[in-house]
Amino acid sequence: MKIEAVMAPKQAMKLDFKDGSKHFVLLVRREGEAKGTGPLAGGQVVEFGMHDINPGVGGDPRGFLEITTPSGDHAYIRWIVKAVFVKGDGKPRLIDYGHWELISGSGVLANMRGVGTMTIKAASKTDRLFTLEGEIAPKP
Numbered sequence: 001m002k003i004e005a006v007m008a009p010k011q012a013m014k015l016d017f018k019d020g021s022k023h024f025v026l027l028v029r030r031e032g033e034a035k036g037t038g039p040l041a042g043g044q045v046v047e048f049g050m051h052d053i054n055p056g057v058g059g060d061p062r063g064f065l066e067i068t069t070p071s072g073d074h075a076y077i078r079w080i081v082k083a084v085f086v087k088g089d090g091k092p093r094l095i096d097y098g099h100w101e102l103i104s105g106s107g108v109l110a111n112m113r114g115v116g117t118m119t120i121k122a123a124s125k126t127d128r129l130f131t132l133e134g135e136i137a138p139k140p
Helices: none
Strands: 002-016 024-033 035-037 044-054 062-068 074-086 093-105 112-122 128-138
Touching: 002 044, 074 112, 093 128
Parallel strands: none
Antiparallel strands: 002 024, 002 035, 002 128, 024 044, 044 062, 062 074, 074 093, 093 112, 112 128
């Protein structure tokens, strides 16, 4: 199973640390469409995320995805990513890698479990490309 979704922000709250650093915490709801293979492909994706980021240093984004499949079933995915800044061309470059877990669902997804890897990349100044790859299979 592999899906990609360009996620556009719909609602956000931001806490900027007033300590001289550029550290911030962003609470965000983003929306997009899952494209790819597997039972979540074609679904509408909503992110409920908390992104704790210290630019130039690192961060700990995490949250949940609610995916509504074309047939109306729901998947609830918990995810966590580690953000690390490395040397780039003239400025630090951000790399994000983490994992996801299917923790609940409805319809055909009610008796399924899943886990895999996840990346977040900039798709534009505001949008993010979420890529989830792994396996979804029936519970034992």
